[in-house]
Amino acid sequence: MKKYLKDFSVIKSVRLSSDYGLLGLRPSDGSDLPEMAPGQFVEVTAPAESGVMLRRPISIHDVDFENNLLWLLVRNAGKGTAAMISLQPGDTVNILLPLGNGFTLPDKSDKPLLIGGGVGVAPLLYFGKEMSRKGLMPSFLLGARSKSDLLRIDCFEKVGPTYITTEDGTEGEKGFVTNHSALTDGWTKIYCCGPVPMMKAVARIARQRDIDCEVSLENMMACGLGACLCCVENTVKGNVCVCSEGPVFNINQLLWQD
Amino acid sequence: MARLDVEIGNLKLKNPVLTASGTFGYGEEFADLIDLNRLGGFIVKGTTLNPREGNPYPRMAETPSGMLNAVGLQNKGVDYFIDNIYPRIKDIDSKIIVNVSGASTGDYVEVCEKLATLSAIEAVEINISCPNVKQGGMAFGTSCDGAASITKAVRKAYPKTLIVKLSPNVTDIASIACAVENEGADSVSLINTLMGMAIDAERQRPRLSTITGGLSGPAVKPVALRMVWQVAHAVKIPVIGLGGITNGTDAIEFMLAGARAVQIGTANFIDPTVTMKVIDEIDNYCQRHGVNDINEIVGII
Numbered sequence A: 001m002k003k004y005l006k007d008f009s010v011i012k013s014v015r016l017s018s019d020y021g022l023l024g025l026r027p028s029d030g031s032d033l034p035e036m037a038p039g040q041f042v043e044v045t046a047p048a049e050s051g052v053m054l055r056r057p058i059s060i061h062d063v064d065f066e067n068n069l070l071w072l073l074v075r076n077a078g079k080g081t082a083a084m085i086s087l088q089p090g091d092t093v094n095i096l097l098p099l100g101n102g103f104t105l106p107d108k109s110d111k112p113l114l115i116g117g118g119v120g121v122a123p124l125l126y127f128g129k130e131m132s133r134k135g136l137m138p139s140f141l142l143g144a145r146s147k148s149d150l151l152r153i154d155c156f157e158k159v160g161p162t163y164i165t166t167e168d169g170t171e172g173e174k175g176f177v178t179n180h181s182a183l184t185d186g187w188t189k190i191y192c193c194g195p196v197p198m199m200k201a202v203a204r205i206a207r208q209r210d211i212d213c214e215v216s217l218e219n220m221m222a223c224g225l226g227a228c229l230c231c232v233e234n235t236v237k238g239n240v241c242v243c244s245e246g247p248v249f250n251i252n253q254l255l256w257q258d
Numbered sequence B: 001m002a003r004l005d006v007e008i009g010n011l012k013l014k015n016p017v018l019t020a021s022g023t024f025g026y027g028e029e030f031a032d033l034i035d036l037n038r039l040g041g042f043i044v045k046g047t048t049l050n051p052r053e054g055n056p057y058p059r060m061a062e063t064p065s066g067m068l069n070a071v072g073l074q075n076k077g078v079d080y081f082i083d084n085i086y087p088r089i090k091d092i093d094s095k096i097i098v099n100v101s102g103a104s105t106g107d108y109v110e111v112c113e114k115l116a117t118l119s120a121i122e123a124v125e126i127n128i129s130c131p132n133v134k135q136g137g138m139a140f141g142t143s144c145d146g147a148a149s150i151t152k153a154v155r156k157a158y159p160k161t162l163i164v165k166l167s168p169n170v171t172d173i174a175s176i177a178c179a180v181e182n183e184g185a186d187s188v189s190l191i192n193t194l195m196g197m198a199i200d201a202e203r204q205r206p207r208l209s210t211i212t213g214g215l216s217g218p219a220v221k222p223v224a225l226r227m228v229w230q231v232a233h234a235v236k237i238p239v240i241g242l243g244g245i246t247n248g249t250d251a252i253e254f255m256l257a258g259a260r261a262v263q264i265g266t267a268n269f270i271d272p273t274v275t276m277k278v279i280d281e282i283d284n285y286c287q288r289h290g291v292n293d294i295n296e297i298v299g300i301i
């Protein structure tokens, strides 16, 4: 897919909680959004006042082609992301997009489950919507530390059945996504994005039950283009760039055998 | 439009703007974003005799106005380059320079002999200055004898333009440049990354798997500029300057300090179209200052 470097105008900036923000962005030059696949990501230049130099990788959360809006869901993880969620309508951000490879669509006969943890739910909304546009039936299993960390649940519920876990039991079942009762429902395809320990636990279950499973990695990046080799993950093919060969990997490509 | 063409030995560049090894892949990664044909040239990833897996993750940490890297020369080896990558990039109308690394003199010589057979590769840049590999690499670049012996061996084996890339992690970079010039190098490029370190205080751990790594980006520019100026005054061969260049003014500063051409590295990560802007800004500078030929300003300081 062709890559672009574009200025985007902030059209909407919604503070979901003290640590999470949602940005609705439109190309400043009035052009249409480029083609983008679910699971791909973008690289955003953080606002200058953050003092951050390198671009920050952020997943494509949703694409509203009708209103020409790109949505990003951002967690305050440090200087760059803190400045991003403080952006206001009228501000401009420079974005390199779309990057990496997305998720593989399931077959019509599959029963797919999309598992997200924390801000890792971000790429699953666009993916779920693309699935239902193609007549596939996604279900979601979303986990967070606490009720206040659950993100965009109402949006996911509109797309498919949504199961919830919180570590403190303030919403849904108490515990981790890997303990949720719905996990035994005969899924034939699992897609997962979240903290690495969570993805590893999900991968272990998928392997035990022989379920095909894809995960989306969040290694630190510099170029986002496969040029600097900073973002590598050790795989069955040796060290490969997460930005250009991922961020989505089938678990049988990864050396996650523990 | 001023004359922007410059010469590095027998290598004729349409303008002085090159990209730095390890920051621009094989050029093709940037093909959607810029017109590669407009570049003076591009220097591809560090290439070794045998494939190398590089260092474990994490290999990168951002620091104030810069970054540390510890990639460790990950590449698929020179034969893979010749068979698979070279055919895809050889017709780009811009000079392609291969950056060469090795663990022994024999490695460097063998890689350069193989590259000498490729018609679209008119120059090599010998990296005797990589801080991220245990063997060889920087060991050659930190003594005059080491730098001289590698240059001498490669010079015998490689008839085209030979550029030697110098390490800034030395006490007297000018004496190393002179040693390399004496053994027949056509040009020196500098600087490679400065050895550095970053620590995550909360986790009480180094940020890089290798603990130390190479610092690049705007943070190193004053050091790089000083070294380019010192070296340009010590040698007669053309000097290629780099280290922290992010715009046309930075590039002009290096040329005023004595660089015949410049390389752009880390800035490609900040703005992948930066090279095009630097070329335009150099041209604009020449117009504003009534410079008809960029060579007029080289080394006037």
Ligand SMILES: Cc1cc2nc3c(=O)[nH]c(=O)nc-3n(C[C@H](O)[C@H](O)[C@H](O)COP(=O)(O)OP(=O)(O)OC[C@H]3O[C@@H](n4cnc5c(N)ncnc54)[C@H](O)[C@@H]3O)c2cc1C
Residues within 6 Å of the ligand: A041, A052, A056, A057, A058, A059, A060, A073, A074, A075, A076, A077, A078, A079, A080, A081, A082, A119, A122, A123, A217, A218, A219, A220, A221, A247, B062
């Ligand atoms: C493909 C991909 C998609 C991503 N999608 C999203 C998303 O949709 N929403 C979102 O909020 N975040 C996402 N991230 C993570 C986001 O890129 C990091 O949180 C961000 O780069 C941190 O930058 P900062 O300047 O805020 O933090 P810094 O001040 O640079 O660092 C603060 C802390 O965050 C850690 N950190 C730095 N970079 C990363 C990283 N890439 N991944 C994880 N931790 C990091 C550092 O180790 C440090 O401890 C994604 C990362 C990748 C690689």
Ligand SMILES: Cc1cc2nc3c(=O)[nH]c(=O)nc-3n(C[C@H](O)[C@H](O)[C@H](O)COP(=O)(O)O)c2cc1C
Residues within 6 Å of the ligand: A228, A229, A230, B020, B021, B022, B023, B045, B046, B047, B069, B071, B073, B099, B127, B130, B165, B191, B192, B193, B215, B216, B217, B218, B220, B242, B243, B244, B245, B263, B264, B265, B266, B267
């Ligand atoms: C990620 C990364 C990888 C690099 N790899 C190489 C390499 O393979 N060979 C080499 O000679 N220099 C390598 N360098 C050094 C650069 O070519 C350059 O000398 C240095 O980054 C200073 O320039 P800059 O500040 O413009 O980046 C690398 C630098 C970075 C940031």
Ligand code: FES
Residues within 6 Å of the ligand: A220, A221, A222, A223, A224, A225, A226, A227, A228, A229, A230, A231, A232, A241, A242, A243, A244
């Ligand atoms: S971030 Fe540069 S290669 Fe992946």
